[in-house]
Amino acid sequence: MSSLPPLLSPVLSSVIRGPALLPIIQADTPDEAVAIAKALADGGVGSVEVVLRTRQALAAVTAIRSALPDLLVGAGTVLSAADANACKDAGAQFLVSPASTPKLLEAMIATGLPFAPGVATPSEIAMAYEYGLTEVKFFPAHLSGGIEMLKALRGVFQQVRFCPTGGISQHNLADFLALPNVFVAGGSWLTPANLVKTQQWGQISELASAASAIARQLKTAA
Template structure:
């Protein structure tokens, strides 16, 4: 049985939350949690992202809340101060890895090439974000990487959907699948929280079935 990840609570899913206000972020997170989700990634793409992390931590203490789109040391420190419990970046550089590691938080730096994976390994990191997953070779690329980087586990993000998430989770070197398909902008803007909960329930069932079959 695969070891538990400090980036994961509940099913092997990591939905992305992008919100314009802390209240909206809490509403999204609550809808996801009601659908069985245990971990979320709040991306630092809006002015209220850091406040959103704090608000979700306060309102939903059982939810594991991380910060995504970490691009600098400043982002990493601000995310930790806001209450983020783990960090995710879309890319990797030596300086960015050092800054993220310096926070002491669990992390999944973004990689798309063997060289970037090797750089993460040199820094002692064994869980990484594979991004953009679909454009970087998807399932076939992850299968190829497994033979070389047997100690690395991946969180594919980018191009993941309800239609292919089970295929990604079936790979032995994938420990969680991330993305925004559970929080589509159209549903967020319409405040269609029950529909987001329904999407989360469907994805949770798929993830749990895949885990049981592994």
Template sequence: MKGIKHIVKGAPILPILQADSVEQALNIAKAVEASGLKNLEVVRRTDAAAASVTAIREAFPDMVVGMGTVLSPEHAKEAVEAGSQFLVTPTVSPRLLDGLMSSGVPFIPGTSNPADILMASEYGLTELKFFPAHLSGGAPMLKALGGIFQNISFCPTGGISGSNLNDYLSLKNVFAVGGSWMIPSDMVKAENWQGITDTCKQALEAFEGLRP
């Protein structure tokens, strides 16, 4: 199975979307797409999550859409049935990893320490989420882990913002970053879709600035 970095389009940046309704999710997705970003993670934290994935896939076929906060094989099955192109978890366990392995779609399991990383690597996985990144040591921790797990690359999320984005993207063992800072809850509540587009554009420009 191909890893998630092989299906990510354009800049390796994953805005994290949490919507209370399908209509809200579609408005957010439209705002993200307008920024030039092509990837989106819909977290499984509201009743609208699965339906939102389906609706976004239909309305924006050029976007790569996945589901986050997957905690069980049952969640993984639901996400795939909704049309998720990738899966993201906040943590790992043998049962969850078995479910992810049999899901049929790329995934990034959540890790926060060397024990988690070792467990995932024993399953042959080389692309992992690092969460919560800031509380787990941030970019310095990821840099240190790179010396131990030299074949592992990470997608850090949690506590990432425009002010520290470059600290993560500049690391050799970071293949993508994710975060909700690009879709601020206050902008969602205010239906400030242009503001979300602008915030996503800033993240894209930060990535472009790191290119040789």
């Protein structure tokens, strides 16, 4: 392993606001992103992840930070050092990646931002742990063993906590959050594409409110 930059940033769980939810925002324009974020905030959500899957994603991060200063705004789908640096420059307050490689981990560490690297296997978890990381994104959760896999991983990686993403819904949210090695649940179930396309912001707020109620019963972020 190469010489690493010092891990000075706080862990992700220490900065996440509100209930233990990390809904994904995928927007075509900054205005759309702000509307989605406002709908989520109106439903009680305190933290969001803007994914780098559209051309305006970085501008969306900046726009949400400006319009909703009380909301914690991170960037997801970080795949390279260039992505990590661009997200920080756009104002992202944390980073999330769907995968882990040594170069990507080192790049995210170097930003000084809290982050959760993506893992799906014990080997990837062990690699992140070698870098001093104890909070990771478990993705895709439903295709990688889901709740039973997280239960099995707890016995081996006792100091590691997870943000499961992929296949989370209102129906299984409580089951995931009840796990002691889960610190937050992420996903797009609170921002379905059909509701975004038709600008049904009230319905998104209702989904967020229901999920927030479930999350608050089980665990609340710092």
